Amino acid sequence: MSTTILPPGAVSRRDVAAAAPTPDVMQPKQPRKGFLGYLMRHPTIAFGGALLLLMIGVAVFAPFLWTKDPTALAPVMRTRDPSAAHWFGTDMLGRDVYSRVLYGTRVSLIVGFGVAFFASVIGLFIGLVSGFVRWADSIIMRVMDGLMSIPSILLAIALMALTRGSVGNVILAITVAEIPRVSRLVRGVVLSLREQPYVDAAVACGTRTPVIIWRHILPNTLAPMTVQATYICASAMITEAILSFIGAGTPPIIPSWGNIMAEGRALWQVKPYIVFFPAIFLSITVLAVNLLGDGLRDSLDPRAAKRV
Amino acid sequence: MFAYIVRRVLATIPVMAIVALFVFSLLYIAPGDPAAVIAGDQATPADVERIRASLGLDRPFLVRFGEWVFRILRGDLGVSIFTNLPVTRMIAQRIEPTLSLMVVTLFLAISIAVPMGVVAAWKAGSWIDRAVMAFAVLGFSVPVFVVGYLLAYYFALELDWFPVQGYTPFAEGLGPWLSNLVLPSVALGGVYIALIARITRATMLEVLQQDYIRTARAKGAGQGTMLFVHALKNAAVPIVTVIGIGVALLIGGAVVTESVFAIPGLGRLTVDAILRRDYPVIQGVILLFSFVYVLVNLLIDLSYTLFDPRIRY
Amino acid sequence: MALLEVENLQTHFRTPDGGVNRAVDGLSFSVEAGETVAIVGESGCGKSVTSMSILRLIPEPPGKLAGSIRFEGRDLLKLSEREMRAIRGNEISMIFQEPMTSLNPVLTIGQQIGEALRLHQGLSKSQAEAKAVEMLTLVGIPAPAKRVKEYPHQLSGGMRQRVMIAIALACNPKLLIADEPTTALDVTIQAQILDLMRDLKRTVGAAIVLITHDLGVVAEVAERVIVMYAGRKVEEARVEDLFRTPKHPYTQGLLGAVPKLGSSLDGTTERLAEIPGLVPSLKQKIQGCVFASRCPYATDLCREVAPALEEKAPRHVAACHYAVKEAVAA
Numbered sequence: 001m002s003t004t005i006l007p008p009g010a011v012s013r014r015d016v017a018a019a020a021p022t023p024d025v026m027q028p029k030q031p032r033k034g035f036l037g038y039l040m041r042h043p044t045i046a047f048g049g050a051l052l053l054l055m056i057g058v059a060v061f062a063p064f065l066w067t068k069d070p071t072a073l074a075p076v077m078r079t080r081d082p083s084a085a086h087w088f089g090t091d092m093l094g095r096d097v098y099s100r101v102l103y104g105t106r107v108s109l110i111v112g113f114g115v116a117f118f119a120s121v122i123g124l125f126i127g128l129v130s131g132f133v134r135w136a137d138s139i140i141m142r143v144m145d146g147l148m149s150i151p152s153i154l155l156a157i158a159l160m161a162l163t164r165g166s167v168g169n170v171i172l173a174i175t176v177a178e179i180p181r182v183s184r185l186v187r188g189v190v191l192s193l194r195e196q197p198y199v200d201a202a203v204a205c206g207t208r209t210p211v212i213i214w215r216h217i218l219p220n221t222l223a224p225m226t227v228q229a230t231y232i233c234a235s236a237m238i239t240e241a242i243l244s245f246i247g248a249g250t251p252p253i254i255p256s257w258g259n260i261m262a263e264g265r266a267l268w269q270v271k272p273y274i275v276f277f278p279a280i281f282l283s284i285t286v287l288a289v290n291l292l293g294d295g296l297r298d299s300l301d302p303r304a305a306k307r308v
Numbered sequence: 309m310f311a312y313i314v315r316r317v318l319a320t321i322p323v324m325a326i327v328a329l330f331v332f333s334l335l336y337i338a339p340g341d342p343a344a345v346i347a348g349d350q351a352t353p354a355d356v357e358r359i360r361a362s363l364g365l366d367r368p369f370l371v372r373f374g375e376w377v378f379r380i381l382r383g384d385l386g387v388s389i390f391t392n393l394p395v396t397r398m399i400a401q402r403i404e405p406t407l408s409l410m411v412v413t414l415f416l417a418i419s420i421a422v423p424m425g426v427v428a429a430w431k432a433g434s435w436i437d438r439a440v441m442a443f444a445v446l447g448f449s450v451p452v453f454v455v456g457y458l459l460a461y462y463f464a465l466e467l468d469w470f471p472v473q474g475y476t477p478f479a480e481g482l483g484p485w486l487s488n489l490v491l492p493s494v495a496l497g498g499v500y501i502a503l504i505a506r507i508t509r510a511t512m513l514e515v516l517q518q519d520y521i522r523t524a525r526a527k528g529a530g531q532g533t534m535l536f537v538h539a540l541k542n543a544a545v546p547i548v549t550v551i552g553i554g555v556a557l558l559i560g561g562a563v564v565t566e567s568v569f570a571i572p573g574l575g576r577l578t579v580d581a582i583l584r585r586d587y588p589v590i591q592g593v594i595l596l597f598s599f600v601y602v603l604v605n606l607l608i609d610l611s612y613t614l615f616d617p618r619i620r621y
Numbered sequence: 622m623a624l625l626e627v628e629n630l631q632t633h634f635r636t637p638d639g640g641v642n643r644a645v646d647g648l649s650f651s652v653e654a655g656e657t658v659a660i661v662g663e664s665g666c667g668k669s670v671t672s673m674s675i676l677r678l679i680p681e682p683p684g685k686l687a688g689s690i691r692f693e694g695r696d697l698l699k700l701s702e703r704e705m706r707a708i709r710g711n712e713i714s715m716i717f718q719e720p721m722t723s724l725n726p727v728l729t730i731g732q733q734i735g736e737a738l739r740l741h742q743g744l745s746k747s748q749a750e751a752k753a754v755e756m757l758t759l760v761g762i763p764a765p766a767k768r769v770k771e772y773p774h775q776l777s778g779g780m781r782q783r784v785m786i787a788i789a790l791a792c793n794p795k796l797l798i799a800d801e802p803t804t805a806l807d808v809t810i811q812a813q814i815l816d817l818m819r820d821l822k823r824t825v826g827a828a829i830v831l832i833t834h835d836l837g838v839v840a841e842v843a844e845r846v847i848v849m850y851a852g853r854k855v856e857e858a859r860v861e862d863l864f865r866t867p868k869h870p871y872t873q874g875l876l877g878a879v880p881k882l883g884s885s886l887d888g889t890t891e892r893l894a895e896i897p898g899l900v901p902s903l904k905q906k907i908q909g910c911v912f913a914s915r916c917p918y919a920t921d922l923c924r925e926v927a928p929a930l931e932e933k934a935p936r937h938v939a940a941c942h943y944a945v946k947e948a949v950a951a
Binding site: 142143145146147148149150151152153154155157158159160161162234238241242245246247248261268269272275276279282283286287290291294 | 322323324325326327329330331334335445446448449450451452453454457458461465472556557559560561563564567578579581582583585587590593594597598601602605
Binding site: 004005006007008010011013016017018019020021022023024025026027028029030 | 629631633635639640641643646647685686687866867868870873918920922926927928929930931940941942943944945
């Protein structure tokens with residue numbers, strides 16, 4: 001068949017017809033590189049992260065942000081509207097709402113981060129056991145099913161009803177309610193990875209379980225767990241506020257957003273600002289964490305980004 | 309099919325058993341003397357003794373648990389420490405407002421969220437999609453009581469369109485009943501709408517990538533037919549599943565919503581019981597809510613066959 | 622006027638990293654009424670994208686179409702979505718590669734065949750179902766009255782492809798685009814489906830654009846062949862001419878890559894030729910001939926100047942500087 005092709009010297013440039021070049025239908029775009037480029041491609045991470053950093057700053061530097069003692073009573077100054085002296089007004093005991101709201105950031109962040117951390121660690125452990133120890137799996141999963149069929153706020157309420165209110169107990173109660181979600185996630189990853197040929201091969205080669213966990217399981221759970229942890233952090237902050245709001249959370253002595261709202265509740269029709277200022281702070285903080293979580297999810301798993 | 313239903317119903321028994329065990333043992337997990345904790349700080353030793361005896365804390369754990377479960381199975385949830393009324397009767401008195409609130413919210417949320425998610429998936433990447441996603445993130449972030457107070461302040465106090473607080477029984481007419489439920493339902497529905505809209509969008513995005521959607525387009529099907537006839541039915545199973553899981557959010561949210569809008573339902577009952585450490589009531593309400601949740605999800609499981617002919621039991 | 626005239630079709634896609642994928646780049650061809658034209662090439666050469674472009678099934682964005690696609694003189698690229706819908710499934714219809722996933726799992730066979738009829742011919746539900754039974758009989762599905770009420774998962778792959786054909790032919794289209802209609806099927810089923818398509822072509826009389834990478838299928842069904850490579854047409858000829866005297870080195874490679882039945886028995890065993898190298902990335906503009914990177918005859922000239930499509934023999938065009946030109950009558 002090669003006889004239909006002329007030898008290399010047979011054709012010169014003058015003899016040939018060149019194809020007309022095809023026009024550009026669209027112009028390529030050059031994406032920006034580096035950390036700044038990453039933030040530009042994931043504006044939710046940039047925005048959520050900045051907001052969260054701001055809130056952490058508020059929590060840490062609360063004493064230096066023109067605040068007064070958040071627990072100082074001043075009966076003569078009861079329920080004053082916002083003014084130059086009291087930016088967010090005062091509550092029914094004459095305490096400065098601005099100071100209380102700023103200090104309240106501490107409780108929310110501690111509870112949010114604390115629950116996210118403990119629920120992740122304990123959930124990871126339970127999930128690993130469940131994924132690797134066959135006989136324990138069905139028992140653990142039944143218990144988790146049971147825990148998950150109690151709505152998590154009710155579970156936390158039930159736990160708080162029996163303990164004396166303290167920030168530690170609030171963290172504990174919410175953590176218990178969040179553990180099933182993490183352990184299910186980790187177990188799911190373990191079970192799907194165990195099906196993978198390379199993990200099978202590692203098992204067949206006699207690799208010990210801790211090594212498999214360290215090398216294969218942990219790196220693969222890290223991304224979904226980070227995302228999960230941000231969502232847990234967000235929902236823990238809301239749950240803490242709800243618990244405090246209905247009187248089963250942080251003790252009233254400690255200024256937390258839920259407590260401030262609970263105290264402002266009786267007066268909310270006449271002095272709505274006592275409820276609204278902590279509400280705005282809570283919403284913004286939770287929003288920051290949620291945006292960060294969404295952004296992380298999109299950037300860690302581009303396939304899932306199209307989904308939820 | 310029948311065999312599957314029986315098996316599925318039987319499978320809920322261990323779950324409910326674990327819930328029961330957990331709810332029951334809460335009393336024992338708690339640090340310190342549960343009778344003293346329940347009695348509170350101002351209780352006299354005689355009060356503590358009375359509570360100890362009424363809870364049967366002086367007998368062994370398993371015996372107590374067995375008796376308790378047996379009583380529950382006969383429909384006896386015990387007696388309130390505070391009011392001395394049977395817990396079942398207290399629940400029966402409070403169930404209508406909570407049920408009304410949840411049913412109205414459920415309808416409201418599904419009828420808003422599903423079309424939202426469908427449109428967002430259809431116009432993926434457009435401003436509509438972005439708006440829906442922004443709404444979803446806000447729905448997850450702004451707590452139910454914050455939405456509740458904002459709505460009540462604006463629509464009830466400022467505009468006077470709806471009553472600020474309270475509940476009107478269904479027996480007094482549909483209009484008054486509904487007007488009291490609009491604001492609480494919108495407030496409670498926020499998270500739920502966000503959840504359903506998100507899963508609808510996500511599932512629809514996946515379904516819209518499928519080959520059979522291309523086939524439908526190649527046939528000349530319009531956008532509406534494609535979205536609601538070809539795609540939505542295929543997306544139904546995950547959406548319905550999330551609607552079921554989300555009932556947990558509704559239950560948790562109802563407790564708070566009822567506090568904000570002063571609705572005399574189970575949520576208020578729970579909050580009051582917690583403040584009074586009325587443990588039999590707390591146990592009863594948690595058991596009831598968990599039972600409802602398990603039941604709803606059982607029904608949802610069984611409903612899959614309606615949406616997907618490939619699922620046969 | 623030909624039934625379908627595609628001119629300088631360009632279908633480009635925005636890639637997630639901001640680049641441009643030039644999936645189809647300057648393709649021209651035409652199809653006469655009642656004719657069967659095959660488009661062949663390796664996977665990724667743009668043949669499926671071409672077929673989707675004709676029906677405007679390419680999502681825009683990330684895709685973008687340029688050039689013109691004239692169907693009975695009307696430029697499809699200038700029609701509104703509404704006008705386009707009236708053409709899809711009615712005047713031009715399509716059969717897809719994957720019968721397993723191309724049917725909607727939650728709708729009955731009858732609903733899916735009836736849909737096009739109800740859309741384009743305004744049939745009622747019961748009329749559409751009666752016609753669906755008729756169509757199933759036509760494509761040779763036994764017990765059609767029972768099958769219309771069933772769901773796709775209750776049918777085998779071959780049966781599903783017959784259903785796809787029934788859907789495509791329901792409205793008597795003037796042009797049928799078949800994108801790899803037999804690829805996903807067993808060999809015996811493939812033959813049945815091809816037979817069915819040939820029979821139906823005779824009874825229905827539609828023009829067919831057959832997209833395939835299977836030269837065996839081309840030889841059996843097509844009258845004219847277009848060879849595509851890297852989003853471009855590199856050769857076009859009547860089917861006998863192409864198989865007898867392929868002009869483009871790529872076509873020669875493709876034909877060499879087909880094992881000949883019985884070639885090992887008659888003693889003249891030829892080594893199964895293969896084309897070395899990889900298809901060039903379509904994300905960059907290609908300078909020179911698109912096939913130069915894999916062509917055994919490529920020279921510097923090929924790498925610098927892209928060859929135009931030239932008539933190398935009567936009704937036989939190829940884009941190669943070095944392909945021998947036979948005497949073309951005036």
